[in-house]
Amino acid sequence: MSKPIFVLNGPNLNLLGVREPHIYGHETLEDVRVRCESRARALGHDIVFRQSNHEGDLIDWVQAARTEACGLVLNPAGYGHTSIALLDALKSLDIPIVECHLSNPAARESFRHHTYVSLVATGVVCGFGPAGYELAIEAVCGLAAKP
Numbered sequence: 096m097s098k099p100i101f102v103l104n105g106p107n108l109n110l111l112g113v114r115e116p117h118i119y120g121h122e123t124l125e126d127v128r129v130r131c132e133s134r135a136r137a138l139g140h141d142i143v144f145r146q147s148n149h150e151g152d153l154i155d156w157v158q159a160a161r162t163e164a165c166g167l168v169l170n171p172a173g174y175g176h177t178s179i180a181l182l183d184a185l186k187s188l189d190i191p192i193v194e195c196h197l198s199n200p201a202a203r204e205s206f207r208h209h210t211y212v213s214l215v216a217t218g219v220v221c222g223f224g225p226a227g228y229e230l231a232i233e234a235v236c237g238l239a240a241k242p
């Protein structure tokens with residue numbers, strides 16, 4: 096079997112389900128993990144699913160993805176808007192990167208309109224809530240299948 100897809104989640108996503116549910120919905124991050132796992136399995140892939148509130152953890156995991164993953168789904172949360180260090184780590188990757196947001200940042204405050212991750216993402220899925228993670232997994236599976 097090929098390498099797993101890394102699904103990495105940034106700060107405050109551990110509070111999914113209780114954090115601003117009018118924006119992010121009522122599903123928990125565990126619900127999202129189950130969605131990702133079943134969608135990936137159906138398409139013949141394993142996932143490694145992680146969340147951290149710490150920028151350095153995310154950078155370490157992105158670096159690990161360089162050799163250990165066949166693709167990356169990343170919801171950088173607030174760090175997408177601020178972290179050049181995360182962008183630099185992503186630049187070291189030679190695998191598909193799908194940036195994923197539950198909400199549609201373009202329809203929110205102006206400080207959310209720019210993300211550094213978008214500069215290196217193969218594509219972006221946003222605004223579809225937890226279902227967007229499944230779309231992101233599908234996209235990575237399609238891209239990873241290509242030689």
Ligand code: DQA
Nearest residue numbers: 171172173196197198200207
């Ligand atoms: C988010 C959007 C970001 O602007 C925000 O900082 C988050 C969550 C989303 O999934 O919609 O924490 O990435």
